Amino acid sequence: MTPVSALTLTAKVTLIDRTGTRVTAGSLAEAMSLIAGRSHQSTPVLALAMRHESDSSFEPGRWALDAGQLAPAPVSEVADYLLEYTDWQLVDAAGRLSPVTTTATLESVGQAVATKAGHEVTIASDLPGVLPHKYTPASNAVQRIEQEGRGFADAHDDAALVASRWVPHVDEDMPTLLHEEHPVSTAQAFATRTQTRRQLLAPARRGWQGTINYALGLSLAPGAAERHTRSLHTTIQQGLAGHRTAVVVNIKGGASKTTATYLLGATLGRIRGGMILAWDNNENSGNLADRALSAAHSHTALDLLERIEDFTTPEHADQLAGYVRPQGDNKFHVLASQNEAGNKEVIDASAFRMMHTALRQFYGLAIVDTGNASTAPTWQAAIDVADVLVIAISNKEDAARRAFTTIDALRNQGYADKLTNAVAIVTQPRTASPQRLQDITDTLTGLVRAVEVIPFDRALDDGGQINWEALSADTRQAYLRATAHVIEGM
Structure with a gap:
């Protein structure tokens, strides 16, 4: 018997809502819990994202979420949320997971599983719209397996054997499950290409090698430090497929969030160029405008919100200059928060999403500064749209404690996946505890993707306007590394 x-x-x-906001959950149950936690005027309706509707392994439809349970809904219903699936995993009868490292269709996934197993495989799923299928191995693959003496007919626990054959951590010699290369468009490959060795080893412009090259007209290769800096520049300058947003968080005030926001924007502007926006999204009154170069106007995000309908299409792009503040040689723009007195209505979550949807047409990258309340709707809306989170931490006892409180809040609100892609920026104060710095970095290990320590800098200590030229070389280099970490996560 086979x-x-x-x-x-x-x-x-x-989950993709009607505004285009994307929130990722680790499982279907977690996604349903996120939807149930939001307020809805009627029963929320779900549908598949377009990329799945065109795959024959899916059955497009509509599902209504009622009391935590999914039920069929009329196809004429407009979906409140689209479902997009990524990071596939196969679970065997013993409950063991095998990651599916492929970008191909589910049909090819199932066929490859059956072919590697050498016998028929059935794959089912509780994910809405995913069709159960039975797959038969390709005949030539079966013959090859039998010739090599690797048939499965005598296996006592066949499903477990199939899983153990592919789970990477079981045996380093075993092949990774379904590792297939999916063709990338030539345009994307060119836009995201890395620096060639010739570019990396172009004649030195810095250090003693650069000095000699300039003085004597030689072409000495750069030293290790300059090659590393060039590599960081290449990372920051790499092409990105569409708009990206980084959001800087810590519910403690004075944790260097605003400094980090400004200097990430300045580093991006000077190294990458293009349209970069630093946006003060404080739920009360932020101070990003105080740290930035002034403009010929005093308009804030609230003033822009009153005219946001004018910017739903690119035709009024020239009028944005009346609402943002250009930052000179730093080559980015600042959007200030509400007025200092805080006597106007605070921008709520829906207003933030509306503005973000409009502004992403004009800016390729946005760095969003946040306030100090993780329960504020505008704070949560910013986290929703974030491609990369930046945890700003000052090496002070209270700031460090609140940073980890922020991390706990993010995890509890369903953003654990975004935390694993986060970057932590730890700023050293004038008198810094080396032991506490070690404790902070040790605790961050495994919680975030990267940690960068920023040295103390007198030019940033008084909280006044930030002057790039006054920064120390060490501070600029640290922010170069931090910015590269952020781009890597995008």
Whole structure:
């Protein structure tokens, strides 16, 4: 009798609401919990994202979420959320997971599983719209497996054997599950290409090698420090497929959030160029405008909100200059928060999303500064749209404690996946505790993707307007590394 493996397919679920906001959950249950936690005027309706509707392994439809349970909904219903699946995993009968490292269709995934197993495989899933399928191995693959003496007919626990054959950590010699290369468009490959060795080893312009090259007209290769700096520049300058947003957080005031926001924007502007926006999204009154170069106007995000309908299309792009503040040689723009007195209505979540949707047409990158309340709707809206989170921490006891409180809040609100892609920027005060710095970095290990320590800088200590030329070389280099970490996460 031909053996059959029964496997279950799971995935991360990204929810896309009507504003285009994307929130990723680790499972279907977690995604349903996120939807249930939001307020809705009627029963929310879900549908598949377009990329899945065109795949024959899916059955497009509409589902209504009622009391935590999904039920069929009329196809005429307008979807409140689109479901997008990524990071597929196969679960065997013993409950063991195998990651599916492929960008191909589910049909090719199932076929490859059956072919590698050498026998029929059934794959089912509880994900809405994913069709159960039975796959038969390609005949030539079966013959090859039998010739090599690797048939599965005598296996006592066939499903477990199939899983153990592919789970990477079981045996380093075993092949990774379904590792397939999916063709990338030539345009994307060119836009995201890395620096060639010739560019990396172009004649030195810095250090003693650069001095000699300039004085004597030689072409000495750059030293290790300059090559590293060039590599960081290449990372920061790499092409990105569409708008990206980084959001800087710490519910403690005075934790260097605003400084980090400004200097990430300045580094991006000077190294990458293009349209870069630093946006003060404080739920009360932020001070990004105080640290920035002034403009010929005093308009804030509230003033822009009153005219946001004018910017739903690019035709009024020239009028944005009346609402943002250009930052000279730093080559980015600042959007100030509400007025200092805070006597106007605070921008709420829907207003933030509306503005973000409009502004992303004009800016390729945005760095969003946030306030000090993780429960504020505008704070949560910013986290929703973030491609990369930046945890700003000052090496002070209270700021460090509140930073980890912020991390706990993010995890509790369903943003654990964004935390694993986060970058922590730890700023050293005038008198810094080396032991506490070690404790901070040790605790961050495994919580975030990268940690960068910024040295103390007298030019930033008084909280006044930030002058790039006054910064120390060490501070600029640290922010160069931090900015590269942020771009890597995008």
